[in-house]
Amino acid sequence: MRTTVNIHDGLLATVKHRAQEEGKTLGDVFEDALRSYLLADRTEEVTEAAPPSLPVFRGGTGLAPGIDPSSNASLYEAMYAAEDAALAALIRGHERP
Template identity: 50%
Template sequence: MRTTVNIDDNLLASAKRRAAARNLTLGEFVEEAVRQELIRESAARAPISLPVFTRGTGMRPGIDGSSNRALFDALDADGAQK
């Protein structure tokens, strides 16, 4: 997509030199710079806080928590009882 932006002459000259040194067009260089800035911005966000449960009954006896089948069977059994 084409667009027009106003860039300081000295900044533009520096960007052209850096793009040429990396065998990129000015457009490719600007696109990469914007992409990196957006990535850096999203990486700087605070991590999402998730709840941690430290108390409770835990896994019901007899259910193998490492087996998907055992977990699904336990869910099915709970649903059939309700």
């Protein structure tokens, strides 16, 4: 099929040089480039439509007794209880009676 396309002169010169280096016709290079462009577009659509699956932990004992998952303070206390206790002991150790 024959068609007319406007292409920047510098780009056309680069494509002609590449075609000559690869022993291809200018039409072959354009067809390859368009094919790659269209395939890349399809790949993005498929990737966006199907999010990756994530591993889900299904075992274990759940939350420790007394932890309220809807309370930031409760979660903080559970996560940092040991550190807070160690810090408190360190501070008490430096306090003078």
